[in-house]
Amino acid sequence: MTATTTRPTLLRRALALPQAKIGLALTTVVVAVALLGPWVGPWLTGHDTTGFAGKPFQSGGIAGTDGLGRDVLTRFLAGGLTLLIYAVLATALGLVLGAALGMVAGYSGGRLDSLIMRGSDVLLSFPQLVFALLAIAMIGPEGWLLVLVIGITHAPRVARVARQSTVAVKDADFIRAARMYALPRRRILLREVLPNITGPLMVELGLRLTYSIGYVASLSFLGLGIQPPTADWGLMINENRIALVVEPWGVLLPVLAIAVLTVGTNLITDSLASAAARSSDATTSHTAKEASA
């Protein structure tokens, strides 16, 4: 009675596509830098992220110093970890919350459906970044708030996809059978519906991760995300952009890292979307084509 999962085959088909391989390679490189950098950096350069390494904007060492005389390479190597952790947590929160709300709305229909979807409409009326700024203005640039607010604004976008896919499968024979056995609704949703909507949800996972990285980095760039003196790519770009002409590495390294990372995750997302669209599975949708603002 348990429905067959489409996940292993979808992943395998997606990974067979050329863009997935490129995307995986790009993502792996940046993730490796982000994960290992904080430990490799001091060993490699002999400096730490906040220590004094020379005069401001001096071109000594490999990538020179920043405006406070800190070693740019060390700070670059250490600057990806926090961003990555926040982005992954925000994505996970948005996906779990959105999938749960969307499945309940789609499966239940009626008033509960209307309530959940109208509530989503309100959140969908703000650009995600502006909603985050509203929250940060009131509470302050706290790490947990970044994760929470980015996750919450992902949720209605994920919920729309989850709802649509749930509606498409909820009257399938195996689910009607499960209803006839009078299985509890939670069990039907988790064991019967969820395994059959993993395709669109995995596309959402990739899409939301790409956006999460962008939002966390953007907020840090605006000075309203990760706070100094923490070494962070978004923050570094803002700190060092006044000296772009004299000491470009402080801007170029983090910009490149963020660009390679988001392009990598987006390529993987695209391969997932292509694989899902090509499969005969009726539940997969054309999510990736939608811009999902």
Added chain:
Amino acid sequence: MFRLILRRLAISVAVLWLVSLLVFVATLLLPGDPARAILGQQATPERIAALNEQLGLDAPVWQRYLDWLGGVLTGDLGTSAASQGPVTELLGGRIGASLVLLVGAAVISTAGGLALGTWSALRRGRAVDHTVSGISLVVAALPEFVIGVALIVVLSTTVLPVFPSVTLAPPGEPVWSQPIQLVLPILTLTLVVTPYITRMMRATMSEVLDSGYIEMARLKGLPERVVITRHAVPHAIGPVAQVVAIQLAWLAGGVVVVEFLFRYPGIGQALIDAVNNRDVAVVQAITLLIAGVYIVVNLIADIVGIMTNPKLRAEVSR
């Protein structure tokens, strides 16, 4: 059809009202006492009480909401805590400056995206198509400020130092007095949204081009140009309108980062300043304004959708 549009209009008004509620409720999250936050830790209880009364903070929550909403509806957005002036005065000139960016980017990206998408669809599977798809996939992944910084690196400092990387006009002078300073901000915003419009237009046009009536039009012997402009494109516009609207609405958010990057004197820059200063009235006004633009643009898209495609009726009236 008019009933559908009216219904859609009513939903928009309801959403806008809920948004105003949310923007107001957010201020209740302010930690502690706003008056103390403004006056500092050394303030005497008397001064705090006086300021609370002056700000109307001694009234019950629902009354404060109604007062605030009434003010918004009559064009009174409150007083900026940072500048001590009315918020409307602060925003007046900035709205125009931001609109210049938004309209410029909207026009270029819509026209460019539709053209590129159509072109790709007509050359499906060929080199042009793959190039356009590849580039849009890469650009679509990049956050606004990454695109902006890349443009500054290439077009403002190193390879081709032609355009200024910051706004040159002195405060008070309209931004369009020196059009060259608009180039990079508009180009950044354009690059942010064009890939999505291109991809959607390509997908929709591909579908349309495979349809029976296009084959019919070709079999009739119509020139290819007429087939494309009279038969294919109009059918693709309806579904694409939604995506275009979502993207244009996205611009309203992207403008915040872009204005900060280029130190451009618009509402986005004002929002960042206000968030830094915890200038609640200004934050409320700008978020509400951006949400309003967002809702209206989406409303227009849905109306276009309803008018261009009768099939959409059932879906919209959900």
